[in-house]
Amino acid sequence: MSALTVYPDNAPNNGNTYLDFSDIQAQLEPLNVRFERWSAGFALPDDADQDAILQAYRQPIDRLQKEYGFQSVDVIGMSPNHPEKAALRQKFLSEHIHDDFEVRFFIEGRGLFSLHVDDKVYCILCEQGDLISVPAGAKHWFDMGKNPNFRCIRLFTTPDGWVANFTGSNISEQFPSFDDYVQQIE
Ligand SMILES: CSCCC(=O)/C(O)=C/O
Ligand SMILES: [Fe+2]
Numbered sequence: 001m002s003a004l005t006v007y008p009d010n011a012p013n014n015g016n017t018y019l020d021f022s023d024i025q026a027q028l029e030p031l032n033v034r035f036e037r038w039s040a041g042f043a044l045p046d047d048a049d050q051d052a053i054l055q056a057y058r059q060p061i062d063r064l065q066k067e068y069g070f071q072s073v074d075v076i077g078m079s080p081n082h083p084e085k086a087a088l089r090q091k092f093l094s095e096h097i098h099d100d101f102e103v104r105f106f107i108e109g110r111g112l113f114s115l116h117v118d119d120k121v122y123c124i125l126c127e128q129g130d131l132i133s134v135p136a137g138a139k140h141w142f143d144m145g146k147n148p149n150f151r152c153i154r155l156f157t158t159p160d161g162w163v164a165n166f167t168g169s170n171i172s173e174q175f176p177s178f179d180d181y182v183q184q185i186e
């Protein structure tokens with residue numbers, strides 16, 4: 001189930017949670033965050049490589065590339081038994097920004113995006129089929145959890161792919177981790 005909790009950025013215990021998809025969209029729209037449910041209706045084998053995944057999702061990727069002029073695309077994923085899971089998780093855990101506008105499409109599994117906009121934090125649990133955009137310059141972090149299980153298509157408006165500028169803030173440590181958030185809403 002997709003979910004959103006909106007917190008004051010100084011009150012991580014005082015959030016409002018939205019579970020209805022259109023309520024989530026309505027909360028995110030003023031931030032220029034696009035949140036959509038796409039059909040991820042392909043049963044891809046676990047060992048499908050990046051090319052096979054991009055081929056399977058050619059049509060929706062082409063549509064997005066035309067709409068936004070994306071210049072690069074990749075597939076990122078993690079599984080619970082991957083030896084590098086802790087290192088990859090750590091990479092996205094601290095607050096950062098990107099200079100470019102980005103889109104993420106969860107073809108499998110789930111993960112927690114948290115956006116810090118003005119004086120609020122928006123924790124968004126994305127699941128299979130969810131498409132989320134992160135506006136250029138929006139402060140955010142991403143937690144895949146202790147036992148990550150997801151695959152995601154990422155579209156970038158620069159040819160360089162994923163480039164992050166870390167803000168130096170430790171705010172992400174004060175807000176729910178993926179595992180705590182899932183426990184809270186389930
Ligand atoms: C869910 S895609 C992996 C994380 C990522 O690309 C990103 O930009 C996190 O902030
Ligand atoms: Fe990002």
Ligand code: NI
Pocket residue numbers: 092096097098140141142164
């Ligand atoms: Ni990021």
